[in-house]
Amino acid sequence: AQSVSQHNHHVILSEAASLELGCNYSYGGTVNLFWYVQYPGQHLQLLLKYFSGDPLVKGIKGFEAEFIKSKFSFNLRKPSVQWSDTAEYFCAVNAPLSGNTPLVFGKGTRLSVIA
């Protein structure tokens, strides 16, 4: 079964600091990869996704993620965080060649940005 690991449970950064959130998955075949964000009190929204092509994916609000197949990783990055980036971030994966497999989510990383 697929699994997704997000190693950081809670990250605290000052405004303007750079961000990198780790995501590793266990599946060895072709994967679709997603990062979702949940702002306080809100529902999940898509930040970015990777299906194929350029492994460096750019999303909304200045976020990007890099797919490194050899490391089974899809880390999320942002060069300079803002207070409004305070949220919980979820990595998710599914396997398009394995039938109708639903998305598997990581446990999430809570990001707190302080002034």
Add this chain to the structure above:
Amino acid sequence: NAGVTQTPKFRVLKTGQSMTLLCAQDMNHEYMYWYRQDPGMGLRLIHYSVGEGTTAKGEVPDGYNVSRLKKQNFLLGLESAAPSQTSVYFCASSRTGLETQYFGPGTRLLVL
């Protein structure tokens, strides 16, 4: 275009009571999902549906039932609520099983 809506937003139940959560989507999506979100556990899939009239079990299906009688609606039922079912429940939908899922605003359920 409302996207994905959930009813109710908040509910308090006593142990043993039953209730139904309603999810509706207006995007003509085939796939619909029910998740529960608990602190430190992320999102866990309860049940999902790949089309009208179909349902399938997810990671944590016990204690829940679902129905998808109409394409736009996906109902989650708790027949006999337990305190362990205290959680925030999110519904989502997607055009196919591999594409972006769109989430509803959530239902906060407290079982006493």
